[in-house]
Amino acid sequence: MGRVYNFSAGPAVLPEEVLKEAADEMLDYKGTGMSVMEMSHRSKAFDDIIKEAEKDIRELMGIPDNYKVLFLQGGASQQFAAVPMNLMKNKKAAYIITGQWAKKAYQEAQKYGEAVAVASSADKTFSYIPDCSDLDIPEDADYVYICENNTIYGTKYKTLPNTKGHTLVADVSSCFLSEPVDVTKYGVIYGGVQKNVGPAGVVIAIIREDLITDDVLEGTPTMLKWKTQADADSLYNTPPCYGIYICGKVFKWIKKMGGLEAMKAHNEKKAKILYDYLDESKLFKGTVVPKDRSLMNVPFVTGDADLDKKFVAEATAAGFVNLKGHRTVGGMRASIYNAMPIEGVEKLVEFMKKFEAENA
Numbered sequence: 302m303g304r305v306y307n308f309s310a311g312p313a314v315l316p317e318e319v320l321k322e323a324a325d326e327m328l329d330y331k332g333t334g335m336s337v338m339e340m341s342h343r344s345k346a347f348d349d350i351i352k353e354a355e356k357d358i359r360e361l362m363g364i365p366d367n368y369k370v371l372f373l374q375g376g377a378s379q380q381f382a383a384v385p386m387n388l389m390k391n392k393k394a395a396y397i398i399t400g401q402w403a404k405k406a407y408q409e410a411q412k413y414g415e416a417v418a419v420a421s422s423a424d425k426t427f428s429y430i431p432d433c434s435d436l437d438i439p440e441d442a443d444y445v446y447i448c449e450n451n452t453i454y455g456t457k458y459k460t461l462p463n464t465k466g467h468t469l470v471a472d473v474s475s476c477f478l479s480e481p482v483d484v485t486k487y488g489v490i491y492g493g494v495q496k497n498v499g500p501a502g503v504v505i506a507i508i509r510e511d512l513i514t515d516d517v518l519e520g521t522p523t524m525l526k527w528k529t530q531a532d533a534d535s536l537y538n539t540p541p542c543y544g545i546y547i548c549g550k551v552f553k554w555i556k557k558m559g560g561l562e563a564m565k566a567h568n569e570k571k572a573k574i575l576y577d578y579l580d581e582s583k584l585f586k587g588t589v590v591p592k593d594r595s596l597m598n599v600p601f602v603t604g605d606a607d608l609d610k611k612f613v614a615e616a617t618a619a620g621f622v623n624l625k626g627h628r629t630v631g632g633m634r635a636s637i638y639n640a641m642p643i644e645g646v647e648k649l650v651e652f653m654k655k656f657e658a659e660n661a
């Protein structure tokens with residue numbers, strides 16, 4: 302069986318080139334006579350892998366020298382706790398609730414201090430991003446927290462919130478490396494890599510150095526204290542070595558593709574094909590306010606649950622897989638991350654047109 306067009310929200314499609322390279326190196330990585338899975342994380346070969354990966358992501362994102370890049374484990378969800386543990390000096394933080402992942406982070410933070418919901422789009426099933434230009438942010442809040450791209454609902458911040466001088470913390474799991482980013486606007490940028498960057502098991506955290514201190518909440522586990530990880534260059538314990546190695550290959554692939562400007566152009570072109578069709582279709586409808594649409598996750602519905610089901614079944618049989626929407630939204634969702642080729646989206650739209658004609 303050949304490769305399918307995989308529209309999974311995560312773990313998600315990876316560049317075929319990267320998978321082939323990894324396959325070629327599986328038994329003997331660069332003359333070491335072993336797989337990267339089998340080598341010591343203290344070896345010269347692995348040291349080169351992690352250093353090179355850090356160098357490449359720094360170059361891609363233009364990460365300034367006063368930010369650390371950490372390769373951690375525990376997924377994005379682990380950082381829902383690590384963020385308050387490391388940052389809640391005043392035991393207070395402002396959260397903007399734009400979907401399930403933001404809500405989960407907000408609920409986790411409540412265990413450690415006062416998490417204040419300063420805005421929410423729950424009133425319309427998270428189908429938009431609230432106006433964040435003049436929020437009522439408590440003076441003594443330690444940070445303002447956002448989920449920048451909402452994987453489940455398909456919304457994305459097009460402008461960052463006005464934090465009124467407070468540190469901005471962003472979960473970028475589902476828009477990581479999808480477009481250029483001004484790192485200096487954030488205190489912390491983090492994301493699980495299994496959406497756009499690599500295999501599950503790695504979370505990358507980019508943290509401004511002054512936020513990495515010994516002054517953490519009492520009881521913070523050693524492993525969750527960012528300083529432990531920063532002081533050890535992400536090698537305090539055994540890191541997810543193989544995952545980091547694949548991330549490194551994806552960074553090289555993005556560089557070869559032309560970097561984040563080129564990635565953005567490629568992603569805009571892909572998303573436009575799908576959104577243009579959704580806007581003209583009489584059968585399928587996008588669920589998100591147009592100005593807040595994500596380039597990465599595109600939810601849509603027919604308005605008829607049985608027809609949605611029929612569509613997903615026929616699409617799957619035709620080789621377009623993982624199009625079923627999240628259980629809380631229903632309908633469909635096409636995740637079209639960096640590694641989804643343009644032909645994948647073109648062929649999906651062709652298929653949708655055919656389905657529309659047959660089911661009119």
Ligand SMILES: *Cc1c(COP(=O)(O)O)cnc(C)c1O
Pocket residue numbers: 311375376377378379402448450451452472473474475493494496
């Ligand atoms: C998938 C996802 C998560 C959860 O990631 P895990 O690595 O499974 O913990 C968190 N935030 C966003 C935005 C996501 O898309």
